[in-house]
Amino acid sequence: MSAMGCDEFVEQVTAYLDGALDTVNVNRFTGHIADCDGCEVYLRQIRVTIAELGRLPGPGLADRTTATLLAAFRDRSANETPSEGSQDVRGAGFPGPLSGSS
Amino acid sequence: MPEADQKSPGPALPADDVVVAALRLGDEEMFAALLSAWSPGMLQVARAYVADDHAAEDVVQEAWLGVLRGIDRFEARSSLRTWIYRIVINKAKTRGVRDARTVPMTSLTPEKNDAGLSIDFHGPESPYPDARRRPPVVWPSPEGEILAHEVHEHIVQALDNLPARQRVVITLRDVQGYTSDEVCAILEITAANQRVLLHRARASLRSALDRYMTAPSGKEPTR
Ligand SMILES: [Zn+2]
Numbered sequence: 001m002s003a004m005g006c007d008e009f010v011e012q013v014t015a016y017l018d019g020a021l022d023t024v025n026v027n028r029f030t031g032h033i034a035d036c037d038g039c040e041v042y043l044r045q046i047r048v049t050i051a052e053l054g055r056l057p058g059p060g061l062a063d064r065t066t067a068t069l070l071a072a073f074r075d076r077s078a079n080e081t082p083s084e085g086s087q088d089v090r091g092a093g094f095p096g097p098l099s100g101s102s
Numbered sequence: 103m104p105e106a107d108q109k110s111p112g113p114a115l116p117a118d119d120v121v122v123a124a125l126r127l128g129d130e131e132m133f134a135a136l137l138s139a140w141s142p143g144m145l146q147v148a149r150a151y152v153a154d155d156h157a158a159e160d161v162v163q164e165a166w167l168g169v170l171r172g173i174d175r176f177e178a179r180s181s182l183r184t185w186i187y188r189i190v191i192n193k194a195k196t197r198g199v200r201d202a203r204t205v206p207m208t209s210l211t212p213e214k215n216d217a218g219l220s221i222d223f224h225g226p227e228s229p230y231p232d233a234r235r236r237p238p239v240v241w242p243s244p245e246g247e248i249l250a251h252e253v254h255e256h257i258v259q260a261l262d263n264l265p266a267r268q269r270v271v272i273t274l275r276d277v278q279g280y281t282s283d284e285v286c287a288i289l290e291i292t293a294a295n296q297r298v299l300l301h302r303a304r305a306s307l308r309s310a311l312d313r314y315m316t317a318p319s320g321k322e323p324t325r
Contacts (some may be wrong), residue, residue: 011306013301013304014155014297014300014301015297015301016256017294018282018297020293023283023318037237038237038238039238041237041238041239041240042238042308043309045238045241045308045312046308048305048311049304049311050276051302052253052254052257052311053257053272053276053277053307054276054277054279055250055254056251056254056277057254057256058109058142058143058145058146058277059136059142059145059146059155060138060142060145061141061145061159061162061163062228063164064158065159066121066134066161067136067213068163069133069137070130070133070134071136072166072167072205073128073130073133073170074128074130076128076170077127077128077130078128080202
């Protein structure tokens, strides 16, 4: 089995992190790290990149959009007759943008 | 199979059949919980296909309305979350194509940045095909809130520059923390294809961070 070069190492990083390499190639991969400072740094930077992506603050829906969707949900529930007969008429008096067909 | 939502704040959602039954019965609290758990990821995914945050918000609203119309017919052939993400991606693609006819949008060029990873290396015709042009340099650890904030801004910018498919994959895998299996199901692609897209996206993001981290005194390098 041949030793892994830097170019192959870089190509295999994602497969390695996903646990998709077979045993032989895992050994070639980790063997390369032991010999190559540059690739050790590269792998660490990929891990930092992934960690930073996971820390990105997520955008939320605008309050207005949430209100519109909740109103649509109430509307839908009010218009359909659930088989259980437990119709809930909450939200009457809430002037949602999509209400009106009652 | 429903999976634990790694990033959702608050309590984990119950199993799909419980959620679906609650929605059909008009359980507004359940619907509100879904909105706050999944909308952030849906907005980020939609943003890969459309021109701006406003359009993404429209797309996500439309997608949720589609969910409400379709929930009675949901047959659980996929997980609920996978089904909902497919809806948002379909609507985002449609919107992106429609907007592209009027707005010049280079970000939708599919082959942009799709060149692969060989940029860090000499080509195969070089006497040292294996040698990096510039070996990776250790990054300084970012200190303090301001630096972390700057890192985030650079990441967001780098995401903006990715081709849509790479951006969707890295958003679902690394920003939202979904599994490879779920991302393959959402995009209806093979595991190998998914890995190639993720690989290219991560390599681009690493390069972007590298340019920022190794730039002297916070300036972009001229190279
Ligand atoms: Zn190496």
